[in-house]
Every structure is written in C-alpha cells, then in structure tokens.
Amino acid sequence: MTTTRGFDHEVYAGYLNAHLLASEAGLRAFKSATATWAGTPHEETMRVLVAHIAADRRDLKTLIEGLGYQESFLKLWLTNGARLAGTFNPVNILRLRRRPSTQLELDMLTGMVRAKLSMWEALIAVQPRDPRLVLSGLEELLARSQAQIDLLQGISQDSVEERFLEQASRDVRS
Numbered sequence: 001m002t003t004t005r006g007f008d009h010e011v012y013a014g015y016l017n018a019h020l021l022a023s024e025a026g027l028r029a030f031k032s033a034t035a036t037w038a039g040t041p042h043e044e045t046m047r048v049l050v051a052h053i054a055a056d057r058r059d060l061k062t063l064i065e066g067l068g069y070q071e072s073f074l075k076l077w078l079t080n081g082a083r084l085a086g087t088f089n090p091v092n093i094l095r096l097r098r099r100p101s102t103q104l105e106l107d108m109l110t111g112m113v114r115a116k117l118s119m120w121e122a123l124i125a126v127q128p129r130d131p132r133l134v135l136s137g138l139e140e141l142l143a144r145s146q147a148q149i150d151l152l153q154g155i156s157q158d159s160v161e162e163r164f165l166e167q168a169s170r171d172v173r174s
Helices: 009-037 043-066 073-088 100-129 135-164 167-173
Strands: none
Touching: 009 043, 009 100, 043 135, 100 135
C-alpha cells in the first residue's frame, strides 16, 4: 500500500519489523556475552549495555506502534528462534576471554549495534518526509547507539592483550 506521500508502508513496516526481530537476537547475545566478562572490570559495562540494548528495543517497538504499524506475524513466529540463537551464541560457547572467539564476539556485538545505528540514520534521512517521526528522539537513539559502540570498543581495547599476547609477554610488560 502506497500513500500520496510516497511511502510503501509494507516495505517501511517490514524494515522496522526486521530490525525489531534482530533486536531480540541482539539482546540475547548481549545477555549471553555478559557471562564472558563476569568477575572482570568490564562486567558492569556489559550489564549497562544490556540495559541500554533492552531500552532501545522497547523504544523501537514503541516507534513501530506509534507509526501505526504492527509486529508482523512472521516476526512473532521467528522471535522464538531468535531467542534460542541469541542464547546459544556459537561464537564464544565456552565464554573464554583469552581466545580469539572473544574478539569475534565483541566484533559481532559491535556489528549488531552498527546495524541499529544505520537504522536510526535511515530514519533520520526519512524524517523530513514522515512527520510522524520525531527528529530529536531519533538523534538521541543514534547518539545512544554510538555510545554503545564506544563502550564495546573500550572493552576490546582494554582487554586486547589478554587475548592476543602470550602469557610471558604480558608478564614482562606488567
């Protein structure tokens, strides 16, 4: 269905629903990754990230509803699969920090947030033609996504030696 304003609401709603579905898997992946950082200085940062990711998911759901769209039937059906996939997390099954899989996990989490940031950028670009979108709210969500990326990159930079340097090399530098 296309309106006189030129929006294909089926595509628009589908795009937002796809991000909502991905946000479920992302939230589960972040919750799962929190176990990797348990007992470290980064544990609290991961817990904060989980809270922020959950808030972003709620905000996206509210935005979808505010636009008058509904969650798709397919999305509701696939959510169970996303929950399972996010909980399992094949990238770092053993939750080890001194493995390359930990870097891959951080890279994956960062990529998920980058995808969300790209969605906010797309909505900001659409906003002048869709007065239902509130620019200041979208800009706030964009800034939150960038802050999440910064936190993840901080964890990565602070812990990179733990993953990639041999134990003897770390002991000499300490």
